Amino acid sequence: MNYRVPQPVPQVILDDIRGAQKMLSGVSRVTAMEGSRHLSALTGSPVHLKCENLQRTGSFKLRGAYVRIAGLRPEQRAAGVVAASAGNHAQGVALASSLLGVRSTVFMPVGAPLPKVAATQEYGADVRLHGQVVDETFLAAQEYADRTGAVFIHPFDHRDIIAGQGTVGLEILEQCPEVRTILVGIGGGGLAAGVAVAVKALRPDVRVIGVQAAGAAAYPPSLKVGHPISIDEPMTMADGIKVGRPGDVPFKIIGELVDDVRTVSEDALSSALLLCLERAKLVVEPAGCSTVATLLSEPELYGGGPVVAVLSGGNVDPLLLQRILRHGMAAAGRYLSLRLRVADRPGALAGLLAVLSVVDANVLDVSHVRTDPRLGLTEVEVELHLETKGPEHCAEVARSLHGAGYKVMS
Numbered sequence: 001m002n003y004r005v006p007q008p009v010p011q012v013i014l015d016d017i018r019g020a021q022k023m024l025s026g027v028s029r030v031t032a033m034e035g036s037r038h039l040s041a042l043t044g045s046p047v048h049l050k051c052e053n054l055q056r057t058g059s060f061k062l063r064g065a066y067v068r069i070a071g072l073r074p075e076q077r078a079a080g081v082v083a084a085s086a087g088n089h090a091q092g093v094a095l096a097s098s099l100l101g102v103r104s105t106v107f108m109p110v111g112a113p114l115p116k117v118a119a120t121q122e123y124g125a126d127v128r129l130h131g132q133v134v135d136e137t138f139l140a141a142q143e144y145a146d147r148t149g150a151v152f153i154h155p156f157d158h159r160d161i162i163a164g165q166g167t168v169g170l171e172i173l174e175q176c177p178e179v180r181t182i183l184v185g186i187g188g189g190g191l192a193a194g195v196a197v198a199v200k201a202l203r204p205d206v207r208v209i210g211v212q213a214a215g216a217a218a219y220p221p222s223l224k225v226g227h228p229i230s231i232d233e234p235m236t237m238a239d240g241i242k243v244g245r246p247g248d249v250p251f252k253i254i255g256e257l258v259d260d261v262r263t264v265s266e267d268a269l270s271s272a273l274l275l276c277l278e279r280a281k282l283v284v285e286p287a288g289c290s291t292v293a294t295l296l297s298e299p300e301l302y303g304g305g306p307v308v309a310v311l312s313g314g315n316v317d318p319l320l321l322q323r324i325l326r327h328g329m330a331a332a333g334r335y336l337s338l339r340l341r342v343a344d345r346p347g348a349l350a351g352l353l354a355v356l357s358v359v360d361a362n363v364l365d366v367s368h369v370r371t372d373p374r375l376g377l378t379e380v381e382v383e384l385h386l387e388t389k390g391p392e393h394c395a396e397v398a399r400s401l402h403g404a405g406y407k408v409m410s
Helices: 014-024 037-043 061-070 074-079 088-100 114-122 134-148 159-175 190-202 219-225 248-257 266-278 290-297 318-331 348-358 391-403
Strands: 033-035 047-051 081-084 104-108 126-129 181-185 207-213 260-264 307-311 335-343 362-369 379-387
Touching (some): 014 061, 014 159, 014 190, 037 047, 037 290, 047 159, 061 088, 081 088, 088 104, 088 114, 104 114, 114 126, 159 190, 159 248, 159 307, 181 190, 181 290, 207 219, 260 290, 266 290, 266 318, 335 391, 348 379
Parallel strands (some): 047 307, 081 104, 181 207, 181 307
16 A cells, blocks of 8 residues: 655644644543553553543544544535545544535445444445455545545544644643553554654653554564565454554654554454453454553563553454454463364263363353264264363363363364
């Protein structure tokens, strides 16, 4: 995807963000800051969660979209706006346009989750499904802008977008003045760049650390060579930060002001989502909980004082949420799948389940395989899916099965 903008790269300064904050008064919410006892105990420092998942439209994207569209000239507003997005930016542009009385057209991939498509339409946008991947959708939106004169609203590569997202940083400093470290997820970089400008201008002693999904981490290699580079086929469940190339405008800011960029695994993302749901009672999408994932993965890095982790969004498709929760339970040792062979005779399964009952393993699903040529005539393979209490309990289940004479295959 080509995110290039004309050079020289525009600057974003504190006054831009303060102006955006005034513009957003009464439009965006000052989202809550919630403490996390579990993460605080894990890191040894107070940890607070900045809940942008509770923002209007379910993410921080409304902030930048509103500032960008509000800054258009009258003739530009009359021409309408167009955007490309799989979800959060789409909804932000749709609501911002409706609030400002501007016609909006939003291109979304054909496979975009139905709840996100419906929400974007309900916020007032004309939604057009095009392309199988966001790259194709992005090009279609740009072609539409060229053909109709509509103003293309980039998701992150514009100074007004960055100024709007930077208001998150101002709120963090107001809500948690003692903060020492701020964690922000990075896709294209608009949110991290905006937060960094605001925070470093007022509190240069505060660390700002970006977080990317390991399978879509374009910033570390780009920062290493000193200019944005693309990665082929970024892969991650965190579609909100699944961006193959940094934006030119945020890249310059992040290179100058962000202290570090960390990466997190898919297991860490799913574990973080599960933790937010169970411990904080917050529905957070995978991209939104990338900051929590790095706290879980490297807690020793964040022990130098109060930490604020930005939960950037909560728009997650229910079907994806179901899969992620199961993945998160498995990553946390709460879900165990195994196969073993038993005698194909009455009572064999009951005996197996009795062993599992003794160790208090909850059986979620049982399936039998009798047609595998590797099985003996009197054997049956049993596949079990169990709910467990953690890694130690998983080990206890395995020991009990071995002790009862069962050979666990996986």
